[in-house]
Amino acid sequence: MKVLSIVVVFLAGVCIAVAQSHSITAAEYFFDADPGQGNGTPIAVVANDVIALDGDVSTAGLDVGPHVLNVRVRRDDGRWGEPTRRVIRVGIGTQMSAAEAYFDNDPGIGSAIPVSISPLGMVDLTDWDVPPLTRGFHTFNLRCYSGGTWSAPATSTIRIGSALIDGAEVYFDSDPGQGNGIPVDIASGADVIAYDSTVQVAATGQGKHSLYLRFRGGGVWSFTTERPLRIGLPINGGMNRISAGEFYVDSDPGIGNGCELLAEDGVFDEGEETMRRYVAADLTLGQHVIGMRVRDAGDRWHDALTDSVTVVTSHLLATTQGVVGDAQVLLMWTKYPEALSYHVHYDSLETGPFSSYITVLPPDTSLLLAPTQPKRLYYVVALETAPEPCDAAITSDQNISQ
Template sequence: MKRLLYLVFVLTSYVMYAQGDISEIEYYFDTDPGIGNGTSIDIDPDVELLNQNFSIPTTGLSTGNHKLFVRAVKDDGSTSYYYSQNFSIRAANATFNSSDIDGFEYYFDTDPGIGNGTQLMVTDSELINESFSIPTGSLSTGSHRLFIRSKSSDGLHSEYDNVAFSISNNPAVFNTNDIVSAEYYFDTDPGTGNATNISIPSGETLNENLAFLTNVMPLGNYRVFLRVKNANDDWSMYDRVTFSVVPLAGVNISDINTIEYFFDTDPGIGLGNNITITDTETVTQSVAIPTASLSAGTHRLCIRVGNTNGTYSLFTHNVISVKTPSFFNTASIVAAEYFIDVDPGIGNGNAIVTSGDNIDEDFLITTSGSLSMGDHYVYVRVQNSDGTWSLLEKQHFEVEETLGINSEIISEISIYPNPTQSILNLKLPNTITIESIDLIDMNGKQIFHSIEALKKLDLSNVSNGIYLLQLKTNIGELSKRIVKQ
């Protein structure tokens, strides 16, 4: 228990589900505000599998134990069930703890409050590695949870650790009896033997798929608990899993007979550009899609399939870039330059020394300490010997939060919804005032600038695509990647 100060909770989330990419996650603490009402974090580009770290601010939470909940949101607006993690908030003056551990306390099922559990005394030490005998004679038969936390010599307690266990009717002996039955329940334990029975084959182990009836349950998130009983009438501890009840979807047995696509804005199911294909169960083929009618810049290509029953799938999408027509260039490269975020004009970027017919090498590009926290893009273009400059190539990177109170406060700025179709909301802590707002497109062009302390931006007249929203405030700057769709 050497560190008791928890300011930022870092989560590594692994989320994957079918039909559609993950476009954002939302999180909340302790109580579910409802799907779509949590704090949103944009995932850009959208991904099928999410495997990354998130810094989630905990400022404003009371000291004590809390639970963080996270769920993923797909590009069609549907959500996953939540992932949760317990954590602790310590008082602001709880600095790095150099005191030894001098005791533990434990309790069953319900927290009696810090310092009010059953005490376990130990010899003062930096690290405790020993076993404890904890009596359970006063507990009722059934499932319980043991919680334990340590205490330092200066009176501070750690967060708790916990484990589930079960109290049997009979003395605990080595079990040589086969499993003979199983039961399950949702959310609330009705008591051992009072849950819904499942017929299973008798045996030493249970290794099969079990069906749980959820057809009468309202839509939402639930937990199902399962326990088994042996031939000696002893019940196991429960095992559990979280799941969601979603609208019933029919089983599709019709073949796919059409593909339709559209760019940027959905014209409605069946109204996209149609590609006729031979009826088939699956589609694995290349399709040539013309882009001649699109303006230069970033666009989103969306594709969905229809079957012989007239039903369409959810659409999948991919971000594409349309460039102005160019001729085949045989001149050698004589110069290169880069810039970050905003294009200073051709020839006015930071020079890169290079030459040859092509460039196939790594460049070390220095980013100054003046860059704002958040998302940025570095752009590179080259010039050949006849004076022609290439189109831009870009790479996204992030400037992470630095240590300091100002950075922590800046990270509390909330920009939502993201993606957005029109209105973008800016929610700031009371201590922050906006000094300027800039919107930059993916060609490095500033398309909006304001020195007003706006709380809403109307993007309804902005073309669909990816942008950088850059905020300058009285205590620092933030750059955030947003999507207009």
């Protein structure tokens, strides 16, 4: 049938297919409510997949106050990415008339240290007096006043002095507050820390989590560094491996509910596996998305990798000729040496979906059509491999980590 050969090619080389690179062909921006993909304001795309917001971004029609600026790009296969969002504030005026800055704790709007504004309306910190600060990490905050409204503070973390580190801690997911995390053993008094510490994760639970790390220097805590991780069951022997795999087409049925992938060597026992599955799938002509994910030895399912494929008509050439007068028509096609069978798809419309087909077995390369059938449209697909049923989801005796 018409899509089988595409599925075979993709799964046999799944590591290559899902890693296929794409280029950016279009970009757009919009404020607040999404107008739909392709309906935003276009953004120019320059060389090396870089987008450029040349000139001013129009805020016409926006009320005074905070708004969300959204930017997204489109790949060369036509798929749009998720928007990148930034909160902005729209004021009445177009030029800053005042500014103020402070470190660490906010004294309140209008109560921070004033900052000069240049004749061109730019912030000028040249002669700004830095208040006495202890050695260590600090947060510098700057906000501006324009058109009757103050902006949200722009923040940046800085270090004063050598910032000798005297403490460190980690936590999972939710911040318990500075100083309340899990202590990390370090050598106090160091300027740069290289540490090797063991953190207990048993109480965190299986699944996706975020690990946060921060340091303390001069009594001030640094910003946090985040790392995503997955926690699963203990791994026998200490070496991770792939224990299962599955794929789906277009719509994700949920973890563990896809079509099971088979290890090429018959068993999942390595960290890298070649997987396959030949299935019959009646897909319409055009673009489709194939997703694939694997489960490791800790019974943790990893995020799906996706790529797009395009289903096109067969390369086999079919011709017709009249036989027995005009009562019947013989449909013929070129021989495909590796074919196990041929599917002759037909439809009364040129646009398909050509979901119905007639099976013809080699060595035959023709089909005698009834008098009413020649009015249909036909094309032929050769099947190189017998389809395998995919009617059972992957099961596990353990909890599935999402």
